Amino acid sequence: RRSGFVILQPRGARRDQSLEIAFSCYKSRAMPAPLQEYESRLSERRVEEDRLRSQDRAISNMRLAIFAIFLVTAWIAWINRGSGPFVPLAPLAVFVALVVIQQKLRDAMARNARIVELYRRGVGRLTDSWAGNGNQGTRFADSSHPYADDIDLFGPSSLFERICSARTPLGEERLAAWLVAPANADEVQARQAAVRDLTDDLDLREAITLAGHDVKSSIDAAQLAGWATTESTAFSQSVRRAALVLGVAGAPALALAIPSIFVSLVGLRDTALSTSIVARGSPYAAIASPPAS
Numbered sequence: 001r002r003s004g005f006v007i008l009q010p011r012g013a014r015r016d017q018s019l020e021i022a023f024s025c026y027k028s029r030a031m032p033a034p035l036q037e038y039e040s041r042l043s044e045r046r047v048e049e050d051r052l053r054s055q056d057r058a059i060s061n062m063r064l065a066i067f068a069i070f071l072v073t074a075w076i077a078w079i080n081r082g083s084g085p086f087v088p089l090a091p092l093a094v095f096v097a098l099v100v101i102q103q104k105l106r107d108a109m110a111r112n113a114r115i116v117e118l119y120r121r122g123v124g125r126l127t128d129s130w131a132g133n134g135n136q137g138t139r140f141a142d143s144s145h146p147y148a149d150d151i152d153l154f155g156p157s158s159l160f161e162r163i164c165s166a167r168t169p170l171g172e173e174r175l176a177a178w179l180v181a182p183a184n185a186d187e188v189q190a191r192q193a194a195v196r197d198l199t200d201d202l203d204l205r206e207a208i209t210l211a212g213h214d215v216k217s218s219i220d221a222a223q224l225a226g227w228a229t230t231e232s233t234a235f236s237q238s239v240r241r242a243a244l245v246l247g248v249a250g251a252p253a254l255a256l257a258i259p260s261i262f263v264s265l266v267g268l269r270d271t272a273l274s275t276s277i278v279a280r281g282s283p284y285a286a287i288a289s290p291p292a293s
Helices: 015-030 032-080 089-126 159-163 169-180 185-199 202-216 219-229 238-268 271-281
Strands: none
Touching: 032 089, 089 202, 159 169
């Protein structure tokens, strides 16, 4: 039995011929399909990676140019002192929009990079170049276990590193528990059936890869279990009322501050125009500014 195949030697056939036939069947029936699919998807994702990087560089250059335009228009508005104070807002709005667009683009780049890593590791497993590139599971090593060290369950070039594709600490712990403890026949068959269901569903495995990466570093199993078992605590009515009062009291101050900040940033020196902007921007300007004598 080699790699899941039982080698049967026909009568009169030499053993090396039987091995050669079995290995040819293994290569023709087991290897090409997954390897070709992984390599094809990996190539597509790398093309997508190049495209996203090109767009990211273009947006970075656009941001630089728009920011230079903003500085020029702000300087002109400052020199003219009052004529066209809103002109710098146009390139500033474009700059902010480009920042948002580039952030979404870089999120897409990060997602694409995770999928590239998924298929790169898959190709490594199929071409026997996986050792040293995965999760070695050293935190699960137990020298007192009866067979873990003898068959290299954990550590460099271990079985755990070879098969582990868990995306969360809970998944890693479950896989380690399966490796160090026996299971009955029904449970083993159920696991094998689950593997068969997931074998051809690469799109689902991509989705799991993307979702698992986002929560891998943020889940603490002990903390999550403790949170689930503790009683929820609610704020008292007095605290809620105080928060509501503070929020209502802060609204007039915020309304007063926004027009004044805008005037100071633009650099208006015309007193009449500044007073007009503040008065139009805040209904409480009459309270804050004394009447002219």
